[in-house]
Amino acid sequence: MKAFTRLAAVLAGAIAFAGPAAAQDPIKIAVVQGMSGSSLEAFSRQSLTGFEMGIEYATGGTNEIDGRPIEIIVKDTQFKPDVARAVLAEAYGDDEVLLAVGATSSGVTLGMLPxxxxxxxxxxxxxxVADGLTGPDSNRYVFKTSRNSSMDMQAQALALQPDENLYVATLAEDYAFGHDGIEAFKAALDGSGATVVTEEYVPQGTADFTAAAERMFNALKDKDGRKVILIYIAGGGDAPGKIQAMDPGRHGIEISMGGHILAVLPTYKRFPGMEGAIYYYYEAYDNPVNNWLVEEHMKRFDSPPDFFTAGGMSAALAVVKALETADSYDTEDLIAAMEGMSWDTPKGEMTFRPEDHQALQSMVHFKIRVDDDVDWAIPELVRIIEPGEMDIPIGRTND
Structure with a gap:
C-alpha cells in the first residue's frame, strides 16, 4: 500500500510538472528540525531563520525560482528519532516536498538517512555535525552543508599548534557527536607528536563533571610539557566553568574548546586568551553574502547572526543554486548538479565533495578577547583556516 501511495505521488508530481500551470506550482521544501523538547532548540531556530533569509537573498527577495514560489514546510522532530523519521516520511509522501533540510541532533539525523x-x-x-552522516550508513540522496567533526577537530588541532610537548585529555558527550569528534581530533594529531592521555565520555545532560575532571587531572598532572583539557560538548551543564572552578591551573592544566553560539559566549569571558576553532563568527568573514546577512539580521532582530544562522543560509543558497542549474527537478538531475557544485556562502565558497557529498569549507582560528562593552567574549580572528589545509576523510563512496 505504501509503495502504491508513493508511486501515485510521483506520477502526480510528474503530471504537475508537465502541465502548463506548472510554472505557478510552489516548490515545496521541508525544514525538519527539533523545535521543541531540548535545550538545542536554539540551534534549530537559528538554522530556520538562516534558511529563510538565504532563500530571500538567493532569489533577490522574490522567494521564487522561474516564477514558482518556494514554500517552506516546517516539521518538528521533537529531538526524537522515531518522530523525525515519521515527519520526514510525511513530508516526502503526504506533503510531496521536493527535498528536505535538517536536522540539529546528529543522533536524530542518522535515523533520517534511510x-x-x-x-x-x-x-x-x-x-x-557527526562524520557518520556522510559515512558508510549514509546514501547518495544525502548532502551535507554543515561542517563535520573532522573539520571541528582538525581546525582545533591546528589552533593548538601540536607538537611532542602537548598532552591532551578529552571530554565529550557519549553519543555520535562526541565520539566522532574525539576520533577526528586524535586523527588530526597523528604525526604531530602530541599525546591524548585519556578520553572521558559523559551522558547528554550531565551536570556534575567532578569525577571525570579528577580522572583527567590525574592523567595530566605529572606530564612535562603543555597540558590541555579539550572540552567538546554541545549541550548545557557548563562543563568548562565547573572544571575551571576545580582549579586545573594548580596542575599547570589549561582548558581549550571550540567556539559556540552567542548565548554561550558570555561564559567564555572566564578564559581570556584561549585559542580554538569555530565554525562561524559574524565578524570573521568579509564577503558580500556575509555582509548582507549581518546587516539584515541586525535590522530585523537587533542582534548579529549566530553560529547556525549562517549554516541555515548556506543550505538555502545551495538549494537555490541546485534548482537553478539542474537540468530538471528530477532527483537524479539534482544529484548530478550538486556533486562537485561550489557556491558562495557567509563563510566563503563551499564545495560538495562528489565522493560523499560533504561540503568542504573554511573554519576560523580564534583567540578570546574580553571587552567590557560587549556582552559576550569575542572570538577574535587569528586567521581563516582554508578547506585545503584540512585533510577530511572521505566518509563513503557513491555507488
Missing amino acids: IAEEYERLLIVEPA
Whole structure:
C-alpha cells in the first residue's frame, strides 16, 4: 500500500510538472528540525531563520525560482528519532516536498538517512555535525552543508599548534557527536607528536563533571610539557566553568574548546586568551553574502547572526543554486548538479565533495578577547583556516 501511495505521488508530481500551470506550482521544501523538547532548540531556530533569509537573498527577495514560489514546510522532530523519521516520511509522501533540510541532533539525523533513500528524495543535512552522516550508513540522496567533526577537530588541532610537548585529555558527550569528534581530533594529531592521555565520555545532560575532571587531572598532572583539557560538548551543564572552578591551573592544566553560539559566549569571558576553532563568527568573514546577512539580521532582530544562522543560509543558497542549474527537478538531475557544485556562502565558497557529498569549507582560528562593552567574549580572528589545509576523510563512496 505504501509503495502504491508513493508511486501515485510521483506520477502526480510528474503530471504537475508537465502541465502548463506548472510554472505557478510552489516548490515545496521541508525544514525538519527539533523545535521543541531540548535545550538545542536554539540551534534549530537559528538554522530556520538562516534558511529563510538565504532563500530571500538567493532569489533577490522574490522567494521564487522561474516564477514558482518556494514554500517552506516546517516539521518538528521533537529531538526524537522515531518522530523525525515519521515527519520526514510525511513530508516526502503526504506533503510531496521536493527535498528536505535538517536536522540539529546528529543522533536524530542518522535515523533520517534511510528515509531519504526509501523515498529517493534529497536530504540536505544542516546543522548536524557527526562524520557518520556522510559515512558508510549514509546514501547518495544525502548532502551535507554543515561542517563535520573532522573539520571541528582538525581546525582545533591546528589552533593548538601540536607538537611532542602537548598532552591532551578529552571530554565529550557519549553519543555520535562526541565520539566522532574525539576520533577526528586524535586523527588530526597523528604525526604531530602530541599525546591524548585519556578520553572521558559523559551522558547528554550531565551536570556534575567532578569525577571525570579528577580522572583527567590525574592523567595530566605529572606530564612535562603543555597540558590541555579539550572540552567538546554541545549541550548545557557548563562543563568548562565547573572544571575551571576545580582549579586545573594548580596542575599547570589549561582548558581549550571550540567556539559556540552567542548565548554561550558570555561564559567564555572566564578564559581570556584561549585559542580554538569555530565554525562561524559574524565578524570573521568579509564577503558580500556575509555582509548582507549581518546587516539584515541586525535590522530585523537587533542582534548579529549566530553560529547556525549562517549554516541555515548556506543550505538555502545551495538549494537555490541546485534548482537553478539542474537540468530538471528530477532527483537524479539534482544529484548530478550538486556533486562537485561550489557556491558562495557567509563563510566563503563551499564545495560538495562528489565522493560523499560533504561540503568542504573554511573554519576560523580564534583567540578570546574580553571587552567590557560587549556582552559576550569575542572570538577574535587569528586567521581563516582554508578547506585545503584540512585533510577530511572521505566518509563513503557513491555507488
